[in-house]
Amino acid sequence: MSVNRVAVVDYGMGNLRSVAQAVIHAASSVDHAEVTVTSDPQVVRNAHRVVLPGQGAMPDCMRELRESGLMDAVLEAAASKPLFGVCVGMQMLLDHSDEGDTPGLGLIPGRVVKFELAGQIQPDGTRYKVPQMGWNQVWQDAPAHPLWSGIADGSWYYFVHSFYAQVANPAHSAAQTDYGGRFACAIARDNIFATQFHPEKSAAQGLALFRNFLHWQP
């Protein structure tokens, strides 16, 4: 059996360690999976699967992705092989973000907008806080995407974000969560899957999602 090469794209934005470690941990129970953290476009091109993390502000992430010379390799991956975006790595897949009025990669139609929850009250009587920080339930859109295989609907995942995705086509929403209203917290199209939440910080349910990604044959 051939090696299942996974590239975690390092374009210089903050700390990739936790994403890389969680993917490596998930890969330890998957035959022949080999995980590399890389800033080399050729390594991304040679990989069978690509993970695109993202942390910090969207304008910085887009600039670094462009200036690192990795953007073309990521776009090629998006057109040809399983790609998993995390957090800002998800937000960059859309057309545009209101954060710094930044154009995205345009791979999934839609916009990234800020939570407008000032003064609104949660069901338990406390104020909504922004960023959303903590564990929220993730409700899978039907038909359930293969990456949800073996993961219960309504499982809890860890979120930290002030901006969220509004997908233009509801068919691109793979799961929703509720924070002052429902929104797509996982998006998917063809060979692309991406989450607003952090699988790498979501304990067993997060590792399960990465394992499913490593097995995924879109």
Next chain:
Amino acid sequence: MLAKRIIPCLDVTGGRVVKGVNFVELRDAGDPVEIAARYNEQGADELTFLDITATSDGRDVILHIIEAVASQVFIPLTVGGGVRTVEDVRRLLNAGADKTSFNSAAIANPQVIREASAKYGAQCIVVAIDAKRRTPEDEQRIGTHGLPMGPGWDVYSHGGRKNVGLDAVAWATQMAEYGAGEILLTSMDRDGTKSGFDLQLTRAVSDAVSVPVIASGGVGNLDHLADGVSIGGADAVLAASIFHYGEYTVQQAKERMRERGIPVRL
């Protein structure tokens, strides 16, 4: 909806987890990686490591501990104790921490919170506040507004040894404005007493700031944790000794909170 979080706190020094009573009398409670893994199994929502090493010699020990924990435990990790500079934040994040917690250094130089938050984002900058209810004598002290301070809580620094003359609620508000993404609020009156959080303090700060507040100090039983959320208005509750000595599991704590109508991840 968003779950209220339970955060076990591990005080570490010399590579071991310890627990003090009223900031003194340290007792050994075990190996940090083992304890972290156990809490993860029990469903802890996050872990906080407080480096109580007094000297700078031992500081790198915490980096190794975080590296070891982060390779095995996949939930958010916060590190506090001795965090002074933007460079300290960078080193801890690189070691695998998700958040860093400032205390005395924020008091000495509030600007560091602006700088660290601008560089790494508010979500990874926590400001820890050690607060103590003012004595009648302290209430008479003239504040910056030219009037006696009146009832309330003062901020203490240096592990709770020094009253810095700031009002805790005002300080929390200022730190949130400077870019703190979260406030870790410890009642020094209650810490180690097992008599419950200072719920008035928790409520006062929760009502004043728009960032999440973690209640800390004084948990002796599971209802104390639930009270911190339902009465104190906290977004998360932190405890150490009730979990370290096996009195209760995190799972039991969550079940009690759920019985009391609090949304938790179970």
